[in-house]
Amino acid sequence: MAKAAARTAATASPSAERRSALAGRTVSATGAKVEVLPPAERISLRAPEASVPALSKALGVTLPKQPKTSASKGGRTALWLGPDEWLVIDEAGKDPLADCAEVSALHSSVGISHRNIAISVTGPAAEAAINSGCPQDLSLEAFPVGAASRTILGKAEIVLLRTAEDAFRVECWRSFSDYVFTFLSEGARDAAG
């Protein structure tokens, strides 16, 4: 789907141009910066345990089996969302949907590149900024670098990934992105005191 969309965008008239929500928005506060990340390829992957090795091989990244973990390789990150569910994000421009299409083992992969918007929250106060609306324990002991989880922020569902000690990637649905971005911006300002 994403591939087809990219092709259409290249050849169609400007009126059919795809614009990502919130593109380029940034808010900086003391200690935390909230920034909309560039578009990425994403799939929602559901598969039984027997299909996991074949899918891991095709995707080039080992699908994590432990709760609240993620695995990353070559610009591609696989986030554990549930016992048979993963979110695969590719920031290197290669479509993971096409890689999964070559796997004959039972699975369901759905392209959601345009459904999600990614927002990065960075800085020493990033944790506090996200905790302004997310009830999870985000201390480094409970939520170490690489930890990933679907959770909530205020009233919207998000997927949270800790990319560094002071950096998070927040994935949310496009239609919630304005709410989530504003919420995080307010959180960042509050966290700055």
Added chain:
Amino acid sequence: MLLIRCPYCEEERPELEFRNAGEAHIARSANISGESDDDFEKFFFIRSNPKGIIYERWRHMHGCARFFNAVRDTVTDKFVMTYKAGEPKPSKLPGVAK
């Protein structure tokens, strides 16, 4: 905030991520069209609504999205234990005198 242990995420998570999904261990008849009206009413509408220990289905809606079962005390609102969907009713409850 209440912390609820999700048996699939294997840790305690804040209650905001969860949704209640009614009483657990209510088996649907294999021959539902052959049920009498009275039996169907019991299956479909009548719930135990106890004062004390109740077995419930919960869903980790904003987490792993899985349904699981929980034992909760309706008086204290404390979760006694949680276990995966499909597992039998636990015969012994930790910390409950009976």
